[in-house]
Amino acid sequence: MTSSAIAVSGLRKTFGDKTVLDGIDLDVPSGTVFSLLGPNGAGKTTTVNVLTTLMKADAGTVRVAGHDVENEARAVRAAIGVTGQFAAVDELLTGRENLQLMVDLNRRPSGDGQRVVTDLLERFDLMESAQKPASTYSGGMRRKLDLAMTLVGDPRIIFLDEPTTGLDPRSRRTMWSIIRDLVADGVTIFLTTQYLEEADQLADRIAVLDQGRLVAQGTSDELKRQVPGTHVRLRFTTVAELDAAARVLPDSTRDEEALALRVPSDAGTTSLRALLDRLDEYSISAEELSVHTPDLDDVFLALTGHTTEVAAK
Structure with missing residues (x-):
């Protein structure tokens, strides 16, 4: 049986008198893609912040890579990688230098670090641009470099927060291919996205979050069957x-x-x-x-009362 990479029970978080997360339960099997959908303000970013030890929950239990996020935060951080909505690359450095910086921060041995940098440049098709400043990179290249930098630490769980926002269709599909390759290698992906097609294409399971509560969970097909209209x-x-x-x-x-x-x-x-x-x-x-047949857009509208266009604003 596949073990859980992420296990969440009764997660609650409030800011003042506003309840942002109201008793969230999640289970993400290892080596799968789990997608969290929801309109702006639903609590997606707060959920990711708690799971990645950036924020403390008010109640509930959260285990990531088998470790409690509150009492074993250091162990959790050693097992995960996080790629945010905007590429966190140093534009003054070249692609190779950005990766080398991450190698140095992770304190990898010199010989091993050089091999890792070269392997990642080749894997993400960035070798030809390796000596160019990141400021000259396209949006898709920056996103690839950002994800490559995340992989320097060999994380077994990666949190991707809207990884393809602003990318053209070709760059988006390239990122999808990279994500599939990561999962094939046994990496677990926790994905938030505003593109329902992206969740449909990549996710093994999907959860829909609205006003701090999970209103549905299941595979893409299971969610679609909840909505009439075929x-x-x-x-x-x-x-x-x-x-x-x-x-x-x-x-x-x-x-x-x-x-x-x-x-x-x-x-x-x-x-x-x-x-x-x-x-x-x-x-x-x-x-x-x-x-x-109904698509995930129909599901999203039926469950949250919002269209994806509204959610993306």
């Missing part, structure tokens, strides 16, 4: 065909402008076959058929 969309070429299909499919919803019908369905093969047989029975042909 349907089949049929598009026709003429109004006559649309009218005929609407008569034989009384539960459908019409889209006059698109000459389409939206038919509630579980999207399974049995129900799709029955739908097509029904149309064939009345000699009705659809020009186009597509299946639509």
